[in-house]
Amino acid sequence: MVKKIFAQIYIWLILLFMYIPILVLIAFSFTTSVNVGVWTGFSFDLYPALFQDGEIMAALGNTLIIAFISSAVSVLLGTTGAIGAFYSKKRAMRALDSVNQIPVVNAEIVMALSLTVMFVFVGSYIFRGANLFSFWTLLIGHVVLSAPFVYLSIKPKLQQMDPNLYEAALDLGATPRSALYRVTLPQILPGILSGFLLAFTLSLDDFIITTFTRGPGLLNGQGTIETLSTLVQAKIKKGPIPPEMRALTTIIFLVVLLLVVGVTLYRYFHKDKKHSRRRMAR
């Protein structure tokens, strides 16, 4: 019993430490002081100020656009890659598996620099001194970052699949293409979804690859693309986190919390439903 209390205290203490910085930002999002730690009276002023801040809103928009497009492309490439590899000869599959592992284990800054150096190289030797850096190079960077993880999340689903279903579809007159769409894809859908989510969060959080491979474009027009990460980094290099960003932290925290609660509840009820269905079958 004493051991259990000790364990619980330890768990909650570490949990508290993990959340201190975020909770402090959230608490000070209700006061307008420049620095965290100085309370200048309760107010909601930072929230309207956040939505009127064009710079932050543009960065937020860019971040979401890049995350959506790059995870869609990653899902497309990763899914086709995983399906293709699964039905290739063993040696070809192993080769793709190990090449896929390179970006997973590699340090992000090494990947970022290698891509940047390549874009510089191609720009100066093939396009005669052109500057290639734009939204497209940024997109390539983000896909390199996340497609391997999509591939990894789909691989086990393919291995769990019943191979007879595809054969049955072919025997019943389906073309290989429609069998793929209507038999294989629905079975690996959970893997595709979790791959998409993973790719999305990787892209949202990314700083290094974004800074290295970005150019002008998106909501910044002629200016260099700013995402949330790069904007926050530029701000905190000069001083404390801007007050409006404390309000942004609160909103992000609430969104994440809602998602976590939603997923937990969904799983809880889903498990329950499965359970009762099994009971009915019995």
Added chain:
Amino acid sequence: MKLRFQRKYLCIPYWAFLILFVIIPIFIIIYYAFTDTNGFFSMDALIDFFTSPVKINVLLVSIFIGLQTTLICLIIGYPLSYFLANKKFNKNVVLVMLFIMPMWINFVLRTGATRDVLFWLGINGGTYPYLATLIGMVYNYLPFVILPLYTTMLKIDQSQVEAALDLGASPMRAFTHAVVPQTLPGIVSASMMVFMPTMSSYVISDTLSEGKISLFGNTIYLNFSNSQWNTGSFMALIMLVIIGLLMFVTRNANVKAEDRARGTGLW
């Protein structure tokens, strides 16, 4: 001849993508590491790296802070994952989610928040750059330790622990001889997930030490912002070699651990 659709052709686009944007860039890094700004073969970057005390210092500090962060994360995270995964202490799965949740809040924002709070507490990067950086690293990488350790702890065979206790082992001895060996693969992968990103991190060390501590990542970033592609590429190459060596060593360690686990299973 008409090309018939085969499922294995589906991996062609992904292959092309990986070759173009993963394999070729690595070769270009190697090319740049051994050429000068005019594109001629040169060992300048290599000689510069091994004769510059500043860069050797960066290498040593990166390895040191990487090891220290890994060790602290393991010391905090190991008992934590053990408590979380053991039904005797905790039945709440949601708690694990709570430990992972900070990872979904933008990491630069979290790093800035850590710095501002530490500043408020009087541990500012200006006076205590090393301590502030270390705290920032541990704070950021702890979830990366908890996740792999927790998943291996879930698979612990409790009957081995009970057998050790029944046969007269002290709780401490049962822990070191029955629990730790079973979690070795988790410890190895957790260490890898902390050590490499710590060594090559840029944002955390730059923000929390206010630019006073320069790790591998910071140096590569500096070379990038000054367009020093050759020296930058050589630094990246060194990092690649370190990663390759670590992967090789840990893969062997993992194979050995698996063998040992299988061996104990036989008995």
